[in-house]
Amino acid sequence: MNVFIYDAITEKYKKSTRRFEERINALGLQGKIIYLQSIKNHKEAIDQEIRNGAKTIIILGNDQTVNLIINILANISENIPVFIVPIGNNNNIAESMGIKNEKEAAFILSARRMENVKIAKANHLFFINNCQITNKSTNLKIDNSYSIYSEKETKYKIINLIDKESFLKNIKSSPQDDVLELIIKNKGNDISVFPIKKDLEIKNDQEKILLDNSIEIDSPVNISISKKTISFIVGKERFF
Amino acid sequence: MFKKDQKFENFTEAETIIGESVLVKGNFESNGNLIINGSLEGEIKTKGAILAGEKSKINANISAQEMMVKGNVVGNLNISDYLAIGENAKILGDIKCSQISIERGAEINGQVSISSQTNKKEKDIEVERIETDNSL
Numbered sequence: 192m193n194v195f196i197y198d199a200i201t202e203k204y205k206k207s208t209r210r211f212e213e214r215i216n217a218l219g220l221q222g223k224i225i226y227l228q229s230i231k232n233h234k235e236a237i238d239q240e241i242r243n244g245a246k247t248i249i250i251l252g253n254d255q256t257v258n259l260i261i262n263i264l265a266n267i268s269e270n271i272p273v274f275i276v277p278i279g280n281n282n283n284i285a286e287s288m289g290i291k292n293e294k295e296a297a298f299i300l301s302a303r304r305m306e307n308v309k310i311a312k313a314n315h316l317f318f319i320n321n322c323q324i325t326n327k328s329t330n331l332k333i334d335n336s337y338s339i340y341s342e343k344e345t346k347y348k349i350i351n352l353i354d355k356e357s358f359l360k361n362i363k364s365s366p367q368d369d370v371l372e373l374i375i376k377n378k379g380n381d382i383s384v385f386p387i388k389k390d391l392e393i394k395n396d397q398e399k400i401l402l403d404n405s406i407e408i409d410s411p412v413n414i415s416i417s418k419k420t421i422s423f424i425v426g427k428e429r430f431f
Numbered sequence: 432m433f434k435k436d437q438k439f440e441n442f443t444e445a446e447t448i449i450g451e452s453v454l455v456k457g458n459f460e461s462n463g464n465l466i467i468n469g470s471l472e473g474e475i476k477t478k479g480a481i482l483a484g485e486k487s488k489i490n491a492n493i494s495a496q497e498m499m500v501k502g503n504v505v506g507n508l509n510i511s512d513y514l515a516i517g518e519n520a521k522i523l524g525d526i527k528c529s530q531i532s533i534e535r536g537a538e539i540n541g542q543v544s545i546s547s548q549t550n551k552k553e554k555d556i557e558v559e560r561i562e563t564d565n566s567l
Contacts, residue, residue: 337457337473345452375453383450383469386461 193222194245196237196260198252200279207278207293208251214297222249227256234263241269247424249274249300253281255405258318265310265317265419274300274424281404283354284320289426299426306425308366311351312417318402319366322414323348330394333373333387346376349391349414358430365431369416390415439482439499439515446479451486465495467502485519492524507541 201208215221223240230236237248237260248271250260257275264273276296277285290296310317325346331339350357350373352366357374362384364372373391375383391414393400399407446463449455453469464479470488475481480497483489487502494509501517508514510528518536525541533539 332457337455337459340454340456341452343452375450377450377452381450381452382448383453384445384448386446386463 192243192245193220193247193249194237194240195222195224195249195251196256197224197226198250198256198278199226199228200253200256201251204278211251211276211293211296214294215300218297218301220297220301222247227252227259233259234266237263238267241267241271245271247272247274247300249276251276251278253277253279254284254320254403255281257284258403258405261310261319261421262317264421265417270420270422272303272305272422272424276300283404284352287320287352287354287358287430288423289429291426291428295426300424302424304425304427305422306367306429306431307420308352308423309369310417310419310421311349311371311414313400313402313408313412313414316402316406316408317417317419318351320352320354320403321348321350322400322402322412324393324395324398324400326395326398328395328397330392331373332392333385334389334391339373339375339383339385341375341377343377347393348374348376349387350374351416353430355430367431371414371416387414439480445482449487459491485517 225236227233250256250273275285275288275290276293277290278293290299308319310319313322323346327341327344329347349371350364351371353362353364362372362374371387373385373387393410393412393414395410399409400412401407444464445466446461448466449469449471451468455471457473459473459475461477462479465477465481467481467487467489468484472490475491476494478496481493481495483500483502483504485501489504490506492506496511497513498508498510499515499517500520500522503521505523507524508526513530514526514528516522516533516537518534521538523540526543528545529547531545
């Protein structure tokens with residue numbers, strides 16, 4: 192059984208949502224719909240659907256919705272395939288998975304091309320795409336071996352699943368290995384790349400760290416690859 | 432230019448890149464290639480190759496398979512295969528390698544030991560200062 196999880200954003204983008212539903216109906220892929228805004232305990236609701244025999248979890252929303260569901264699935268032992276239908280703006284995760292819009296999403300879902308993706312962890316929270324911080328007084332320590340300093344205003348991005356911006360800069364990163372990539376960007380073409388094989392500690396008293404363009408958390412943060420792997424249904428044009 | 436130097440000219444497949452505005456402190460270990468355009472203090476060990484660019488400032492003992500130095504290095508270099516030293520390079524430390532090329536203008540202060548892996552002959556050059564003269 193397919194379980195469709197609708198974010199509240201689908202109310203704002205009714206036309207897009209309707210277009211996807213029409214294609215799903217035509218392909219005979221209907222299933223149960225859960226509206227996130229009408230549920231108090233999201234984890235309990237998803238847990239219940241998995242116990243009831245959910246075969247695929249289909250998320251209709253943006254990066255914030257995906258991050259919310261990933262943080263629930265990361266604490267569930269079953270590995271139920273997940274599919275993302277991008278609705279509205281801020282859909283970097285779906286784009287990285289090769290799902291550009293809701294129009295082609297139904298066909299990608301019906302093809303069921305699956306890839307395992309490792310989930311990264313920042314303290315007690317999980318992220319799939321990246322986390323980032325912009326500030327010059329950020330202290331970073333990689334694999335408990337070496338520290339990195341930059342005097343200039345610097346953008347730090349820790350990548351698990353590569354996004355379009357990094358993909359176009361030919362930066363290599365795979366969400367299927369046990370390595371995260373730290374990208375440090377200063378003005379011009381001054382880019383640094385460091386592999387994170389164990390963990391990264393970030394300390395910054397002034398700025399918060401942004402996970403998946405969705406959630407901000409306070410420093411200090413310890414970032415690593417978690418033991419959790421989730422199967423995603425992906426498109427041919429994925430970035431990994 | 433040696434044929435082997437051409438490898439460094441197209442050296443883009445690096446696992447780690449240290450940009451100009453970045454300082455790294457500590458023990459850096461890797462299995463892959465490394466490009467250094469910024470500063471590094473500590474120790475470097477890699478099974479791959481290192482390209483230290485013209486703006487690099489390295490204060491570290493270095494172990495690698497191959498290396499090209501175009502910037503400043505203070506520390507000992509232990510290169511298992513090939514070491515190329517560019518015209519603007521300044522090295523203060525001892526060097527051990529199997530093959531070496533030094534461009535005119537490079538400065539080396541230290542003991543250079545070249546031990547060929549193929550014929551097992553070892554050449555030791557003890558110097559207080561090697562400074563190639565590019566005015567000739």
